[in-house]
Amino acid sequence: MALPCAILLLAAACNQQPAGEAVTRVDLDNPGADLAPTPAPTPSASAASACRTVTFEDARLTDCIADPAQHTITTIVGNPPYRGFKTLSEAQPDLAQRLAFAVNAGMFDGDGKPIGYYVKGGDRGKELNRADGAGNFHLKPNGVFFGSAGKWRVLSADAFYSTVGDRPQFGTQSGPMLVVDGKLHPEITDDGPSRTIRNGVGIDPSGRAHFVVSEGPVSFGKLARYYRDVVKSPNALYLDGSVSALWDPASGRMDASAPIGPMLLIEKKAP
Template sequence: MIRPIAPAGAFLLLAACASNGSIDAACRDIRFEGSRFTVCRADPQKHELMLVDKGKDGRPMRDFTGLEPRLGPRYPRIAFAMNAGMFDASGLPIGYYVEDGAEQKPLNRRPGPGNFHMQPNGVFWGDAKGWHVATTDDFAKNKPDHVRFATQSGPMLLIDGQLHPKLAENGTSLQVRNAVGVGLNGSAWFAISNEPVSFGRFARLFRDRLAAPDALYLDGAVSRLWDPVSDRLDGGAPIGPIVVAFQTR
């Protein structure tokens, strides 16, 4: 499967601004159970994570091209960026969302259809202690006093090393998907499939290859990655919130 890329003009603009040779590779292509994936590691000793949704004009960006005016001088330090949670028709998150310490959407615990509401769903967040993935219920019970960033999505793929109880080992629903998991050493792993895969295979990637006991599904079909170091810029449908990894050293 060939992933769509952004228009040439947008690609050249992003590449010229961010590929300055001083950013180390954080993403790599791998094979797992016969399927192709790209995995990106954010190292807490080397990277800083940030969530962004609205651009400098205050409206949802819907694409990676809005990052430069939004981030300003931090923009050249981007190691990678990926869509980071489900959103409504306008591009706003449908679940709990915190950006720069400010809560923009409350925790969503309403029942409903679709992947987001497949219980248990979960939250990926950062605080003074590091980066975390947990079920929505666990997060609500142990919510820290200050959350630096957070995005709620669903379903959970892994909970304490176990597949989500409603996920088949290798179901018939195949999509290009992306997700996040946190390893035992505190690293955050972001993965995107480079071909349609099942939920079960995607979950096992985090458990068996990336050693991340807890992993959260971010989205499918619209999943996109920007990796400036490898000149990869996925195009496609408009997206919502974006997670950005900055290299700090």
Template sequence: MDFLTLLNAAPLLLGLVKAALPQALASTMAFSQWFVSLPPCRGFAFEATSYLVCEVDPKLYSIELFWKDPAGKPFQSLHNLDAAQRAAGRTMLFAVNAGMYHPDLRPVGLYVERGREMAGVKTGSGSGNFSLQPNGIFYISGGKAAVQATRDFVRNRPSTNYATQSGPMLVVDGQLHPKFQSDGTSRKTRDGVGVRKDGVAVFAISNGTVNFHAFARLFRDALGCDNALFLDGTISSLFAPGIGRNDDYWNLGPMIGVFRKRR
């Protein structure tokens, strides 16, 4: 093509570029929106069980607890929580149920939301998994995540922005809970949270049924968490629409939601 022909064709080429530009920009924006909505989660296999594991660095992500909406009514489901956050202009990357609760959806033990203690710590004995001592507390303090056995938390009593108590502890200072048995016959879908030495909070939910001993080994031996806490079983739920995970259990109590921090 000689120079004159190229010069004559320039307006047409420019028009084609201009016509294609909006679509290219729209595609780029759509990809960007899709990318930032992806949760930090991945499939993970350990021994004979598959899991979904979400690794959350508090420096990059905001970990928050939710129980009731502004009208004072429990959210009840992860879908309701997601809808409320979208209405507020927020993109929740994923959410999980955050511990045990009474039939009226009140937290069984300590529950702190945005620095406000809404349910007190429970140190007495009782029945069920919650009271299988030691139990523990997952909390956010000064932008850092931590899991501690309840006895240690009460002794130190750190200031917390968010906190939820559950039980039993899965791993305590690098040791499996002393009452777990490797051949335990109680097998359920389970979810829990641990914290690595680098401060990353690790959430895991089993895709199949698993006993406590195997679930605790997952956190200690495969995920590198010296301290980890069982959140719940059977109704264990994870909502992560960015990867097509949409568990839809209703009448849930406290929940954990994770968001990307704005820079």
């Protein structure tokens, strides 16, 4: 496995699929089936932004960091689903003031509802999905990002099922896993031909959650290596492909290229 050849920290800040295609957005066996356009340039970051732009191997990535000492994390879908940050911001106009950033939270059906495990405020809206099927979500192992009381974790779905007894405060299921117990997902190649905008989540050794979105098309392998080699995440989870989206109020960024499903809100703790 090649090691990263360059990591350059910069001072900058940090899609509608047809109904039913959200689950199979990018198929590893069908490279090139979903090549998303490069998003608009990221606005310049303010000092308050939790996001930074990095260059890893030849790819620009935006890495937004949530710190349990400074932030809380919640999930949200809406009823009916908001399907995007703009609609959410209009429904909750005060949210931007307390929001550090927000990202899409994993795979969803044609109506924008989660297809896997989903918990908001300790209430389970969807059970753990361990079924077999086609598409990225079912590329086993898939996994769950979850947490309670400032402790956040990523586990494979099987590990979550066998070891987590208490319902967390928040949780969302997606797939595939990018890193599993310190190793790349067994079906992910070093730098395969399937390229699209991608994002994921992983926890660093300090317990901080890194939400990373690519600023251009990247392979699964490259995003996975960033989590393994730079973030040092023992487990990292793919959130989605061409609909990957970030709302960073501090930099004025609000991605809105396609409807999304559930979202993760990273809010600032009160002083």
